[in-house]
Amino acid sequence: MNPVPLQGYIWLSLALFMTGVFGFLTRRSIILMFLSIEVMLNAVNLSLVAFSHFLNDLRGQVLVLFVITVAASEAAIGLAILVSLFRNRATAQIDKISEMKG
Amino acid sequence: MPEFLRTQVMVILPEALLAVFAMAVLLLDLVVKRKGILAALTIGAAVCGFFALSGTGGGGSAWGGMFIADGYGFFFKIIFLASLVLSVLVSSRYLIEEDINHGEYYALMLFSTIGMMVMASAGDLITLYLGLELMSLCLYVLSGFIRGSLRSNEAAIKYFMLGSFASALLLFGISLTYGLTGTTAIDGVAKYIAAHGLAGNPVLAFATVLYVSAFGFKIAAVPFHMWAPDVYEGAPTPVTAFMSVGPKAAGFAVIGRVLLVALSQMSFEWTGLVIALSIMSMAAGNILAIAQTNIKRMLAYSSIAHAGYALLGIIALSPEGLASTLSYLFIYAFMNIGAFTVVTLLTTKGVKAEDLKEYVGLSKTHPFLAALMLIFMFSLTGIPPTAGFIGKFYLFTAAIKAGYTWLAVVAVVMSAISAYFYLRVVMYMYMKEPEGEVKLERSYGARLALGVTALAVLVIGMMPAGLVEFARSAIAGFRG
Amino acid sequence: MNPYLFGYLAAAIVGLSAVALTRKNPVHAVLLMIVMFFHLAVLYLGLGAEFLAAVQIIVYAGAIMVLFLFVIMMLNIKEEIEGERFTGGWPLGISLASGLFLLLIIMTGNVLPGQQGIYTAQVIASQTDTKALGSVLYTQYIFPFELASLVLLVAVVGAIVLAKKKLR
Numbered sequence: 001m002n003p004v005p006l007q008g009y010i011w012l013s014l015a016l017f018m019t020g021v022f023g024f025l026t027r028r029s030i031i032l033m034f035l036s037i038e039v040m041l042n043a044v045n046l047s048l049v050a051f052s053h054f055l056n057d058l059r060g061q062v063l064v065l066f067v068i069t070v071a072a073s074e075a076a077i078g079l080a081i082l083v084s085l086f087r088n089r090a091t092a093q094i095d096k097i098s099e100m101k102g
Numbered sequence: 103m104p105e106f107l108r109t110q111v112m113v114i115l116p117e118a119l120l121a122v123f124a125m126a127v128l129l130l131d132l133v134v135k136r137k138g139i140l141a142a143l144t145i146g147a148a149v150c151g152f153f154a155l156s157g158t159g160g161g162g163s164a165w166g167g168m169f170i171a172d173g174y175g176f177f178f179k180i181i182f183l184a185s186l187v188l189s190v191l192v193s194s195r196y197l198i199e200e201d202i203n204h205g206e207y208y209a210l211m212l213f214s215t216i217g218m219m220v221m222a223s224a225g226d227l228i229t230l231y232l233g234l235e236l237m238s239l240c241l242y243v244l245s246g247f248i249r250g251s252l253r254s255n256e257a258a259i260k261y262f263m264l265g266s267f268a269s270a271l272l273l274f275g276i277s278l279t280y281g282l283t284g285t286t287a288i289d290g291v292a293k294y295i296a297a298h299g300l301a302g303n304p305v306l307a308f309a310t311v312l313y314v315s316a317f318g319f320k321i322a323a324v325p326f327h328m329w330a331p332d333v334y335e336g337a338p339t340p341v342t343a344f345m346s347v348g349p350k351a352a353g354f355a356v357i358g359r360v361l362l363v364a365l366s367q368m369s370f371e372w373t374g375l376v377i378a379l380s381i382m383s384m385a386a387g388n389i390l391a392i393a394q395t396n397i398k399r400m401l402a403y404s405s406i407a408h409a410g411y412a413l414l415g416i417i418a419l420s421p422e423g424l425a426s427t428l429s430y431l432f433i434y435a436f437m438n439i440g441a442f443t444v445v446t447l448l449t450t451k452g453v454k455a456e457d458l459k460e461y462v463g464l465s466k467t468h469p470f471l472a473a474l475m476l477i478f479m480f481s482l483t484g485i486p487p488t489a490g491f492i493g494k495f496y497l498f499t500a501a502i503k504a505g506y507t508w509l510a511v512v513a514v515v516m517s518a519i520s521a522y523f524y525l526r527v528v529m530y531m532y533m534k535e536p537e538g539e540v541k542l543e544r545s546y547g548a549r550l551a552l553g554v555t556a557l558a559v560l561v562i563g564m565m566p567a568g569l570v571e572f573a574r575s576a577i578a579g580f581r582g
Numbered sequence: 583m584n585p586y587l588f589g590y591l592a593a594a595i596v597g598l599s600a601v602a603l604t605r606k607n608p609v610h611a612v613l614l615m616i617v618m619f620f621h622l623a624v625l626y627l628g629l630g631a632e633f634l635a636a637v638q639i640i641v642y643a644g645a646i647m648v649l650f651l652f653v654i655m656m657l658n659i660k661e662e663i664e665g666e667r668f669t670g671g672w673p674l675g676i677s678l679a680s681g682l683f684l685l686l687i688i689m690t691g692n693v694l695p696g697q698q699g700i701y702t703a704q705v706i707a708s709q710t711d712t713k714a715l716g717s718v719l720y721t722q723y724i725f726p727f728e729l730a731s732l733v734l735l736v737a738v739v740g741a742i743v744l745a746k747k748k749l750r
Binding site: 003004006007008009010011012014015016018019020021022023025026027028029031032034035036038039042045046049050051052053054055056057058059061062064065066068069070071072073074075076077079080081082083084086 | 583584585588592595596599600602603604605608611612615618619622625626629630631633634637638641642645646649650652653654656657658662665666667668669671672674675676678679680682683686687690693695696697698699700701702703705711714715718719723726730733734736737738740741742743744745
Binding site for chain 3: 114121125128164165166168169204206209210213216220226228229232233235236239240242243246247249258280281282283284285294298304305307308
């Protein structure tokens with residue numbers, strides 16, 4: 001049996017998730033905001049693996065596999081958007097892109 | 103093909119057909135020079151999808167309950183396919199004018215539609231998540247499709263950032279639900295909550311908050327709306343038309359599946375949240391729209407407000423309420439795409455007819471177009487005999503019958519406020535003299551789309567019985 | 583898993599990600615994230631998910647983070663290093679995140695796992711995690727699996743459409 005209870009893993013996952021939320025809400029750099037989202041996804045993955053272990057069920061691990069797949073796709077598309085933005089204007093700071101207001 | 107596999111494939115036949123067509127579009131793009139052929143192929147795909155859908159309408163569930171082809175999903179898929187066809191009709195000329203005539207556009211539209219269809223049919227939270235991501239990833243790319251335009255880039259990056267943040271919230275919600283119930287099947291979650299008396303569980307309540315915020319992002323409800331105005335303004339206009347209808351309807355489809363089925367025992371927790379969302383959306387959407395001078399931005403705020411109206415049917419927690427939300431989304435698809443089609447028709451090379459001033463005196467230069475815009479604006483306001491009135495009428499009645507009279511009153515007041523900015527467009531078109539020549543895009547597709555949407559708005563407005571009956575029969579076997 | 587090892591890993595994971603997300607230089611942030619992913623992989627091993635531990639390192643650390651590095655090289659790093667790190671609303675952000683965290687710690691005081699499945703540690707050990715995962719993925723979850731292939735296709739097409747220098 002696992003001497004570390006489920007609570008430990010869930011709290012760790014929560015702490016990681018909130019670190020990501022903090023980064024997303026406060027950073028100005030788009031790259032760092034993007035990394036914050038990756039941290040949040042990893043927090044979710046951790047909680048899923050822990051639940052999967054304590055439930056004796058593999059669904060959680062299957063979902064983690066899909067999350068990683070989607071994260072890779074998201075990274076590819078997000079970075080491509082960033083590259084096309086950067087081609088038109090050389091900035092990667094979220095508050096410097098403000099063509100549209102209202 | 104073995105029998106068990108054949109029955110399973112038949113259930114997902116519409117989605118499978120669309121996927122085949124999308125890949126065919128990608129391959130043909132390499133050899134076909136005239137991209138109009140690809141647009142025709144996309145419309146053909148939607149038509150095939152429609153026939154496959156009516157053939158397998160109530161096909162039941164397949165893939166071990168991962169995918170449910172019921173009447174509820176069928177209704178939403180009709181909305182998605184209609185909005186796909188209409189937006190593609192509008193697109194083909196626009197893409198040439200904007201010099202972004204690439205075949206991938208049509209493939210991405212098709213993939214995005216597949217994602218929405220999967221969302222509407224999701225029987226498992228994992229399928230739901232993947233469908234949502236398939237839809238969103240395509241839309242991120244489509245909104246940034248004008249690569250040379252800074253506004254389009256901005257729209258894409260903002261949509262992408264907030265969209266991925268929302269899907270991370272959704273995932274956390276899914277994870278907590280899975281941990282507490284040990285299953286990801288939507289009906290399984292509902293059964294477990296009912297059987298083990300988890301209804302007031304604080305962790306599950308937190309998961310509910312996460313679901314509501316994630317879906318709030320997708321339907322652009324206040325306070326999760328901040329992306330909508332910028333994205334609607336910056337994205338290519340036909341994409342905006344598509345995005346303001348399809349994904350919003352898909353968001354409502356999953357709200358129905360998750361809140362009304364999986365978390366039906368938690369309705370005490372989430373109705374409060376959804377009521378707040380609905381009121382804030384109606385208020386902020388309609389009031390902020392008044393200040394807009396860009397018509398795409400104005401329509402963005404209007405779409406936020408319409409999300410607020412449509413939520414009334416969910417709050418009512420009755421079959422009647424759900425049916426009225428469904429028929430409202432159906433009507434909204436036609437009137438909103440119609441309005442965006444007018445905006446697209448006025449966009450010619452180098453001219454962006456997005457400022458309200460461009461509409462001054464339109465009734466003198468293009469009387470027919472102005473008349474159609476008048477119909478769409480009346481319908482969005484909710485003035486009879488247009489379809490928008492019927493949609494709002496059923497929504498408000500459902501809310502009153504469920505005991506939310508005060509909420510219906512708020513909604514009526516907000517609709518009255520909305521008349522100010524919708525009718526301002528009409529006033530500009532009819533009461534002022536034109537200031538110069540206004541050129542129209544030469545697009546037969548867009549004209550056809552205009553005709554279809556205007557006809558639909560008027561016909562549904564005068565003979566609503568068919569649609570209402572369709573929506574009622576769609577949810578007949580729904581509540582799980 | 584040994585509680586002391588868990589304690590070290592937990593502290594390292596949260597610490598590393600907090601440090602990574604407050605760096606000025608994005609290259610440093612990405613490198614710290616890679617170290618964090620290795621720690622997570624060890625945690626996955628302890629939870630009996632050895633296949634995911636491998637995927638975590640190969641895909642997350644090996645592919646996604648390297649993609650980040652490639653793009654950072656193309657961007658204007660100087661602006662990142664010289665500019666302000668945080669938006670004006672950072673006190674709000676930190677209080678929101680920590681407030682929510684405390685609230686959730688209290689709320690999740692008694693997370694009871696739901697319905698027990700059939701894949702106990704013994705069952706998984708007898709046929710290895712990879713095989714058990716594969717048998718679930720390719721039977722029960724074959725439909726989402728096919729959907730994931732469409733997601734990847736869209737990612738390829740979308741990335742090319744947006745980032746390629748010249749489209750025909």
